[in-house]
Amino acid sequence: MNPNLESQLNEELEELKNNDLERTVDDLRFISSTKATDKEGKEFLVFGTNNYLGLTHHGDVIKAAQEASIYGTGxxxxxxxxxxxxxxxxxxxxxxxxxxxxxxxxxxxxxxxxxxxxxxxxxxxxxxxxxxxxxxxxxxxxxxxxxxxxxxxxxxxxxxxxxxxxxxxxxxxxxxxxxxxxxxxxxxxxxxxxxxxxxxxxxxxxxxxxxxxxxxxxxxxxxxxxxxxxxxxxxxxxxxxxxxxxxxxxxxxxxxxxxxxxxxxxxxxxxxxxxxxxxxxxxxxxxxxxSPATIASANAALNLLKENSEEYLNNLNENTRLMRKLLCDAGLNIVDGETPIIPIIIGPADLANKISKELEKEGILVSSIRPPSVPKDMSRLRLTVIATHTKDEIEYTAQKIIEIWNILNKN
Missing domain, CATH: 3.40.640.10 (Type I PLP-dependent aspartate aminotransferase-like (Major domain))
Incomplete structure (x- = not known):
């Protein structure tokens, strides 16, 4: 037993909490490529994954994993x-x-x-x-x-x-x-x-x-x-x-x-x-x-990309352009670019956290990225758009981000 180490760890954790830099694990279960539920069954639109083509729930990918599972779970x-x-x-x-x-x-x-x-x-x-x-x-x-x-x-x-x-x-x-x-x-x-x-x-x-x-x-x-x-x-x-x-x-x-x-x-x-x-x-x-199932699902996803690249990339790029335009037109500080990673620079870590929490109340999950992942005073919402987001989902999310930003930024 090392009480000194435990004391040091508690002090560091308290400092992280006081500076709005504490990280926690929130359990989720994805029910589609764009939606997930928490333990209470509340449903969320998710704009924080790296599931860029939305293939995690594609029937061919799931089938490949199931078929490979007959060779063992590990x-x-x-x-x-x-x-x-x-x-x-x-x-x-x-x-x-x-x-x-x-x-x-x-x-x-x-x-x-x-x-x-x-x-x-x-x-x-x-x-x-x-x-x-x-x-x-x-x-x-x-x-x-x-x-x-x-x-x-x-x-x-x-x-x-x-x-x-x-x-x-x-x-x-x-x-x-x-x-x-x-x-x-x-x-x-x-x-x-x-x-x-x-x-x-x-x-x-x-x-x-x-x-x-x-x-x-x-x-x-x-x-x-x-x-x-x-x-x-x-x-x-x-x-x-x-x-x-x-x-x-x-x-x-x-x-x-x-x-x-x-x-x-x-x-x-x-x-x-x-x-x-x-x-x-x-x-x-x-x-x-x-495991064979994990590898087989990746291979199935790669085959889908090779066979349907034009469709997937067109959807991804159209969704990316739409979200970027909606946020830019509203005057938010968006890092310029063309990829589906859309950083909304907020500044203070506490404000980025507040916006993320308010979006969560509205049924939208967007990651709040704070130091040390980004420099001090460059905290942001890291928004990721994927190919399977619908136009309605994108427009609703952009609207809520803009509304919450305008309210909290004035305060």
């Missing part, structure tokens, strides 16, 4: 022991074909994918250049690595190049050369989770090529969301420029838990990277594999 071991299900291999091959890469490896979560990839590939003499607003999983991956970490200003490729040049000049000053045993890595989200903006991939590729850097892009919020067929950041820029950057991105990291309506993560790219991770990535080696 995988019973890691992929390297007894957990190497046929479903996992099928999904990996499907992702590779979808992303037009050589190979794919599935992890238990997108979070563990970033940790497992960054920690395994980087060594003590390496340097990681990481975007300032990268996801926590990237940040934590760089922290547990033995590599030196340099953080560049958000999407500022001039600052990135400046930092790389400083490191090269430092090596020259110390009469050293960047040799084959010392590697530079550039790591960036494709779509950033809090602001919903898109990484400047062509510039990142140019810099990576110029300085022989390994380029890793996290596609968690990009796969199934941007690009003509939902293939992510590479396709998004190919649509705009006509230039295919697939081979210029060494590794794409993704998740099965957002647009692909299941659970888990993946990394895809050249075969040599995947073979190395199978042998060296501890989160892959020592984790029990995902």
């Amino acid at each position: 995988s019973t071991g890691s992929r390297l022991t007894t957990g190497a299900s046929f479903e996992a291999r099928e999904l990996e091959n499907n992702i590779s074909e979808f992303k037009n890469v050589e190979s794919t490896l599935i992890f238990n979560t997108g979070y563990m994918t970033n940790l497992g990839v960054i920690y395994a590939l980087t060594k003590e003499n390496d340097i990681i250049f990481s975007d300032q607003l990268n996801h926590a999983s990237i940040i934590d991956g760089t922290r547990i690595s033995k590599a030196k970490v340099k953080v560049y200003k958000h999407k500022d490729t001039e600052d990135l190049e400046r930092l790389i040049q400083i490191e090269l000049e430092e090596s020259t000053k110390n009469n050293e050369e960047k040799n084959n045993n010392s590697n530079f890595f550039i790591v960036s989200d494709g779509v950033f989770s809090m602001d919903g903006d898109i990484a400047p991939l062509p510039e990142l590729v140019e810099i990576a090529d110029k300085y022989n850097c390994t380029l890793i892009i996290d596609e968690a919020h990009a796969t199934g969301v941007i690009g003509k067929n939902g293939k992510g950041t590479v396709e998004y820029y190919k649509d705009k420029t006509g230039i295919d950057l697939t081979d210029s991105v060494d590794l794409q990291i993704g998740t099965l838990s957002k647009a692909l309506a299941s659970e888990g993560g993946f990394v895809c790219g050249k075969q040599v990277y995947i073979d190395y991770l199978i042998n060296k990535s501890r989160p892959f080696i020592f984790s029990t594999a995902l």
Whole structure:
């Protein structure tokens, strides 16, 4: 028993509560892709999920999970022991074909994918250049690595190049050369989770090529969301420029838990990277594999995306444009963008909490995002629109957000 630790923890929790930064877990049961109920049976419209295509409740996805369940409710071991299900291999091959890469490896979560990839590939003499607003999983991956970490200003490729040049000049000053045993890595989200903006991939590729850097892009919020067929950041820029950057991105990291309506993560790219991770990535080696049902549902969702990408992406984009227009026309402080992540900047954490609670009373769930997820005085409502929201649901939600904002902001 350690009363000192308990006292310290209670003090920190009390401080979080006093600053409107306390987090709690509220149980929900989804009854459709856009609606959920609480324990009392109250029904809510949900505008805070990452279920971008709304496929969690699609009949084909549910059927695939049910059919795969006959092979057991769990995988019973890691992929390297007894957990190497046929479903996992099928999904990996499907992702590779979808992303037009050589190979794919599935992890238990997108979070563990970033940790497992960054920690395994980087060594003590390496340097990681990481975007300032990268996801926590990237940040934590760089922290547990033995590599030196340099953080560049958000999407500022001039600052990135400046930092790389400083490191090269430092090596020259110390009469050293960047040799084959010392590697530079550039790591960036494709779509950033809090602001919903898109990484400047062509510039990142140019810099990576110029300085022989390994380029890793996290596609968690990009796969199934941007690009003509939902293939992510590479396709998004190919649509705009006509230039295919697939081979210029060494590794794409993704998740099965957002647009692909299941659970888990993946990394895809050249075969040599995947073979190395199978042998060296501890989160892959020592984790029990995902269940056949979980993997089968992700594969079914991916097949639906491939077969119906135009329909899903059109619905998602139309819904996104409608919500953004309604909120912008009302004068709310919306972060500019084109993705379905729509941050409404509120400012103080207590006001963001109040608005979220008032929306909850109206039967609408929208996430209140506060520090440390975002900077101080940049608390926000993180609104996410999905392809299966109806026009009525979007208009009703926008109306309530505007009404509550106008009331609370005046007070």
